[in-house]
Amino acid sequence: MAFWSFLNVLVIHICLFVSLCFALDPFVSYNFEVSYINASPLGVLQQVIAINGKFPGPTINVTTNNNVAINIRNKLDENLLITWSGIQQRRSSWQDGVLGTNCPIPPKWNWTYNFQVKDQIGSYFYFPSLNFQRASGGFGGFIVNNRAIIPIPFATPDGDIIILIGDWYTRNHTALRKTLDAGRGLGMPDGVLINGKGPYRYNDTLVPDGIDYETIEVQPGKTYRIRVHNVGVSTSLNFRIQSHNLLLAETEGSYTVQQNYTSLDIHVGQSYSFLLTTDQNASTDYYIVASARFVNESLWKRVTGVAILHYTNSKGKASGPLPEAPNDEYDKTFSMNQARSIRWNVSASGARPNPQGSFRYGSINVTEVYVLKNKPAVVIDGKRRMTLSGISFVNPSTPIRLADWYKVKGAYKLDFPTRPITGPPRMETSVINGSYRGFMEIILQNNDTKMQSYHLDGYAFFVVGMDYGEWTDNSRGTYNKWDGIARSTTQVYPGAWTAILISLDNVGVWNLRTENLDSWYLGQETYIRVVNPEATNKTELPIPDNALFCGALHKLQKPQDISSFATSVTGEISKLFTLLMIICAVIPIIY
Template sequence: MACPAAALLLPLLLGFLAPARATDPYAFFDWDVSYVTRSPLGVPQKVIAINKEFPGPVVNVTTNYNVAVNVLNSLDEPLLITWDGIQQRKNCWQDGVLGTNCPIPPGWNWTYNFQVKDQIGSFFYFPPLSMQRAAGGFGGITVNNRAVISVPFDTPDGDIRLFIGDWYKKNHTDLRKMLDDGKELGMPDGVLMNGKGPYRYNDSLVPAGIEYETIDVEPGKTYRFRVHNVGISTSLNLRIQGHNMAMVETEGSYTMKQNFTNLDIHVGQSYSFLVTMDQNASSDYYIVASARFVNESLWTRVTGVAILHYSNSKGKASGPLPDPPNDEYDKTFSMNQARSIRMNVTTGAARPNPQGSFHYGQINVTQVYKLRNMPPVTINGKKRTTLNGISYSPPATPLRLADLYDKKEVYTLDFPTMPSDGPPVIGSSVINSTYKNFMEIVFQNNDTKVQTYHIDGYAFWVVGNGLR
């Protein structure tokens, strides 16, 4: 789960692979990851597709399913796939990041095996290496409830996946070189919605001939929208012209049902909304995702626009785009939105017992870490980001292999519990913790930009946030 900087309680679930239950079903997938040529913003470029699909196919499974994904790397560089939000209980070496896996060499294949144990909800996968996410390679993960578990809302009439994210016309290799040369990426060239560019709502801002996303709906029906910000750096505000969005779930937890006319969705976040088609069905409506915390007069082009099309619509979407929050650099509105989201503690999720049956006040916290991120600094001639003064460098041997074979020289267990005022350094420093203990982490954002954090394989609970 990704979230803005906050204080968290984190259960430490480290350990060894647990055998899957023989009674739990299996789902098998074969993927060929390759380049295809697409022009989402009107310029041909290399895009990473899965089985020629961009975005990639949805992994649609049910709680406790065992999942096997055979990945063939048809790119010209190493590849990993990580499963954002899947907890990988006692199975961390299937997580698909450099800390736990060796990359898949070009022309090779690798099969990921994991179980979606005691999970439900909306997630996504993506390639975490070498800026490849900026070229695509992402897709959705849906973990459905078992039939014996009730859901805290009526069954929707349909399920709609919506990927939103910033996008550059440059290939990911060019973007990577810019960062390696110490340059900023600058303003994105646009926002894609389901891998497509914006509807031509403005002739001067959107060139002719761009393919845009159309979502077909029936009047009077209610649909579940699963929305993911799969971009690389831009927080986006989502709104659907004339329609309310009733939030019901975020990344594996049911929320108290709450209506929004717009919502800030930060990089890496996933939300589920129920949207009822209760407007005049004679015309189409805009779906908009625009950049947040920027000078909107300069960032006008960084706007994704799709079309919500009623089946009996006779007219195009019209009028101006629905307005975003009018606060530009003031993050108060966004923070208050985030604070308003509450877990539904009376309903079950993957299990029949209520989500609120765990007594957080009885947690015995055994470790506390304060993690401070800073603006990028120059180390050895390159711009790098740091946490507590350390810029992580992945070792040649994945950490789990080094741990298994007792290769102590590969990494150090001395990650500082508090920020350091010394000069920034590069290192492979690891937090040393104990299985089944609870840790409190305080994220302190000393950068000028919104930061989002994802903790692979873990569930956590926000216990506080605000200005320092």
């Protein structure tokens, strides 16, 4: 009798414990082994970066408010960090995966990222942020779904498809790095990959035989959500599917006003969701095309990715010429007007039940203004460098947030200029001082001849204006103050400007960079430091227990990888929860 009384009390406590735990936001875990494999995406054998033996890597699929743990085992022969493009680690730049905030994961080490996808939905991707590694792979999709109680502003699709597009070199990232270090440009890419595969042989002259290409199979009469990410090195790509309309529905966490496009320019680092209805005749397969933009397209014909959309009842292979890209030779505003047409769906719910447009960004007073200007490459101290407002960023040996926490002096300067410097360009670790709960206006001025994409970690910003020429104070009269799209990556056209507004509500140190890998590698970036003067865990989480140490703090680092323990603990906790749930389910049967 005493035994059964004890068991009853034990079961009650166990079930109460399980109920308490499951009342919290769910926990999702992934294990990533990052290594080299050999592959021939363009018919030339080369070394690529794989995750769990796959190139591209697996898709991370979670739901908003999930707590996410991703254990990284670095099997490369160099340091590694993974960054989560567009994922806003609320209160935790410790998990951002860039050198300004994190020490790198050494070879043969494990390290576990822990963050929450708080109040966020949408289409994103991840990639390695160090040493030009993204040019060799290591990337994959990252989906954050709505909770079931929050409606999406369209009928539930019949399927979800990820398409990763990007320019590609048959030289690996170490060779490309050496080219840049020697003061030379990378030259024309060797092709464009779609989901890690080369082009379908639509042209016998441009495409050699024997290249593996991507086939996406669909059923007729269905609607699919297609999430497209430009994960390439530096080339803007026009995306299109032969004979099909692309109904734009979401970009980087914001639902858009739904509009049909026959094609859309997707710039480096950008992500879009389209709804594709398979309503065409299935007499043949259809081309999926990603072709180079804002280059000499007659010379860059080989820089075209081609995959196949295959209906299950298709009667033949795709053939003939590719669907044409936009011809804006005589209309330089075509692509910009297309970008301006992308609007925020202010009546749709985002990650919360309230409409997206309930945040009236147009009525908030701007507290600080920065004009960031990039120019063509310059030589500083004998090195070819890229600059932002005349400053070429130098990554600190001690990450900025780590230096703050341990009060390391001299790790960086909090003096990034509000306007471009007038003197000679210089190399510095210069950081923007952002005011907590301020409202920052940033004008990105592109005085180079190449298209640029800019990304801000930790935030979605409002894209409120863009135009050709030099930005002036009068340009504010053209801003969209009502339904400008909120996103984390925006394009800036050559000889043009783009204006963004940011609500600085996420405490931390956040990377602002060009997504063009060559320019980023050569220094075209900075960080925005946002500090709450009142220290509290409510606005920023404390330094994680498994933090890595380097630079001035390297002596604090233990000589072994202590974070591998987190993975085993995660596995054991998962087993314990499963056991507890079984016990709770079985007890009523016993009684």
